[in-house]
Amino acid sequence: MTPPERDVLDEVHELIGALESHADPRVREQVAALLERVDTVHRTALTHLMSAIHAMGGDAFVNRLTADPAVRLLLMSYDLVAVDRRIQAEEALDAVRGHLHARGIDVEITELVGGVVYVRIHGLETNGVAESAVRQDLEEALKAGLLGFQEVVPADRPGAGPGLVQLGRSRPAHRPVYREVLALHDLPPGRMRPVDVDGTSVLVANVAGELYAVGNRCGDSPLPLEFGELNTAELRCSWHGCRYDVRTGARVDGGTERLAVYPVAVRDGAIQVAVGVEAVGAG
Known part of the structure; x- marks a missing residue:
């Protein structure tokens, strides 16, 4: 079985961390200097670019750009849009919410851990919809809209995740x-x-x-x-x-x-x- 794809942001942070903790202090200094200069060049250019895009197209056009997971990831890396993977997951599921609502199904994200999305599915029992079909819809939407997505886990299923943190203000059905x-x-x-x-x-x-x-x-x-x-x-x-x-x-x-x-x-x-x-x- 092929292991799930790792979260790209987590992998980048691990690679940078490994270089920054290198045994040779000169390597650590060079890595820090390199990252600082790359960040300065990219941050300056992207900041100017986003300002120009916003001036020409407004919020609506910026929102269309950041709907692309790759674009959002790049801009999040430079603090030009908020880093909120929970919002990314919610937006990804919006692609199938209408289809699910038409069948009387609603999905609530209870937690997001790395690339694993824990969900609570409402309406399965009363509407006679197979859980496997709903999970397939969710997985396809999350694969398309959430970079680093690994799997969907029903939060109510036994063994769905020990120590799962329940949010104090979870979304209602x-x-x-x-x-x-x-x-x-x-x-x-x-x-x-x-x-x-x-x-x-x-x-x-x-x-x-x-x-x-x-x-x-x-x-x-x-x-x-x-x-x-x-x-x-x-x-x-x-x-x-x-x-x-x-x-x-x-x-x-x-x-x-x-x-x-x-x-x-x-x-x-x-x-x-x-x-x-x-x-x-x-x-």
């Missing part, structure tokens, strides 16, 4: 908040429509009578997908030619980008979409 977006008869099979849901641009598609909702932009770009072509469940972007499966949000042409997927419901002849959640029992 959530449920999707649905908004009515259009009439069902306005979206026949094979068609798609852009809608605005609480300020989020969403594309609703009817695939052979089944409704799906995805984020209305291609990858990390601001370019809308509403002008693309829908062929069964495959959506082709009119700008780049990228192809997505609207049922899962995944690229089907070899790309790594994934569209946000939102839960959809039909009530009283109206299509409803949820882009936000609320704590169970709220309101």
Whole structure:
């Protein structure tokens, strides 16, 4: 069995620590001088670069850049964005939360230790969803969005981790908040429509009578997908030619980008979409 990939930040710190504790004092001095100069050159350039990017594109564009795990890791190394791997893990899971919420499942991260993410899964018993299927969704999202990810461990399972620290303010279970977006008869099979849901641009598609909702932009770009072509469940972007499966949000042409997927419901002849959640029992 192949051992899990080590956390890159931990490995870098160990390598630097080994050089800084070298038996030869001259090596230690040279390593310290080298690291200081590399840090100065990179920090100065990156600080100026981020200032220019922010001035030209604002917070929204900076947020799109830092959504990339490699970019975030680099900027975190120079204190240009906050080092919070818990937030990284939460953001990675956002890619599948809509899909899980649609099945009545919510996931709570209880602890993150190195590359191991401990989770509490809500709704398995009442909705008849297999834990293995949920774990597969979580692992795929974390592999894509959390650098150094190793495995998902259900926190409630016996032996899930001795001495696991429970957070004093863990996230409660959530449920999707649905908004009515259009009439069902306005979206026949094979068609798609852009809608605005609480300020989020969403594309609703009817695939052979089944409704799906995805984020209305291609990858990390601001370019809308509403002008693309829908062929069964495959959506082709009119700008780049990228192809997505609207049922899962995944690229089907070899790309790594994934569209946000939102839960959809039909009530009283109206299509409803949820882009936000609320704590169970709220309101």
